[in-house]
Amino acid sequence: MGVATDTDLREAGVCPQRLARIAPWMDRLVADGRLAGLSVSMQRRGKTVFARACGQADLARGTPFTLETVTRIYSMTKPLTSVAVMQLYEQGLFQLDDPVSRFLPEFKEMRVAVGGNRAKIETEPAKRPITVRDLLTHTAGLTYGFMEATLVDAVYREKGIDFLAREGTLAEMSAQTASAPLLAQPGAAWNYSVATDVLGHFVAVVSGRPFADYLREEVIGPLGMVDTDFHVHPEWMDRFCACYAYDRERKLRPFDGSVETSFSQPPAIPSGGGGLVSTAADYHRFCRMILNGGELDGRRLLGRKTVALMTANHLPGDLAAMGTPRFAETSYAGIGFGLGFSVMLDPAKAQIVGTPGEVAWGGMASTAFWIDPKEDLAVVLMTQLIPSSALPIRKELRVLTYAALVD
Known part of the structure; x- marks a missing residue:
């Protein structure tokens, strides 16, 4: 050029x-x-x-x-990961409003942080499931540990939720993410997050191929x-x-x-x-x-x-x-x-x-x-x-x- x-x-x-x-x-x-x-x-x-x-x-x-x-x-x-997701969408393998737990069962029955402190975070049940579109739009209630701004961010650091980590697997890190409380109710707020990393695991599960x-x-x-x-x-x-x-x-x-x-x-x-x-x-x-x-x-x-x-x-x-x-x-x-x-x-x-x-x-x-x-x-x-x-x-x-x- x-x-x-x-x-x-x-x-x-x-x-x-x-x-x-x-x-x-x-x-x-x-x-x-x-x-x-x-x-x-x-x-x-x-x-x-x-x-x-x-x-x-x-x-x-x-x-x-x-x-x-x-x-x-x-x-x-x-x-690029989002394009991969939408290629599978075009094949009729899922709908955007499908609960992601249909494919990643670790995301069933999520809970949302509503208060508390580092010793004990208060939570409530999610009002609806996280959808595929929630992950694509960063409205799923997930976060990043490096934010260092909320109690949930601290949980990510404590659990080692980091998709750039040098050990572990994509499936294991997705499960770790699901084990943390959500920062907000699904669909309620926009929060930049590991959502697209979770989508990488979603692509692997839906396609049956390593991401x-x-x-x-x-x-x-x-x-x-x-x-x-x-x-x-x-x-x-x-x-x-x-x-x-x-x-x-x-x-x-x-x-x-x-x-x-x-x-x-x-x-x-x-x-x-x-x-x-x-x-x-x-x-x-x-x-x-x-x-x-x-x-x-x-x-x-x-x-x-x-x-x-x-x-x-x-x-x-x-x-x-x-x-x-x-x-x-x-x-x-x-x-x-x-x-x-x-x-x-x-x-x-x-x-x-x-x-x-x-x-x-x-x-x-x-x-x-x-x-x-x-x-x-x-x-x-x-x-x-x-x-x-x-x-x-x-x-x-x-x-x-x-x-x-x-x-």
């Missing part, structure tokens, strides 16, 4: 001079020491109109960041995502990016030590919520499939009506109306949620330029993507900085991108 000619840009409705603002923005992030390296790639009307990388993938090794750099995409795994195998064979493989998997293959290791965080002086430091120490072997638990590594080029293939209504290069993964259902808002309103989320890879006001993606409802309310109906998500290490069907646009941002809230680069890139659209 490379930067398109001015003629190509104009045919794609993009102003060359305005698009050129993205490159110096990227260079400043690296020169100021805010990011070690990053890539930005953008497609519009079927054309690659921008694709550039700068900085380093590994400061210690002096490895340049390129468009082929392999990164941890963390929660950008969730949309990682199913995702590789039915989603990753058919899409031609040749550098995407739950671990870094040996031949990819020289392209694998180091991950960074800020120290107390806001200087970059390695987040998890040597890049060879993690993701170099297949994981004990394939995390459908955050376990994949990928590249910009690979993730653009996923975005193009969604833009094309479920098809890419002659391979159809989903029906167009299924994609329309996934990318519609399934909440009564926006995220803010569903309580006050404690953490998400998006802002809350003006943003809804579909079956695996956030959904833009109202750019003015969200206080960011955009288009109603665009879908998006991001990962813990500051990666991000968005897909805008009305503008026939897909943008992928790759970098490796934890947490994703450390810099407002996603919002900045959105402004730079939409400012370049002139037709």
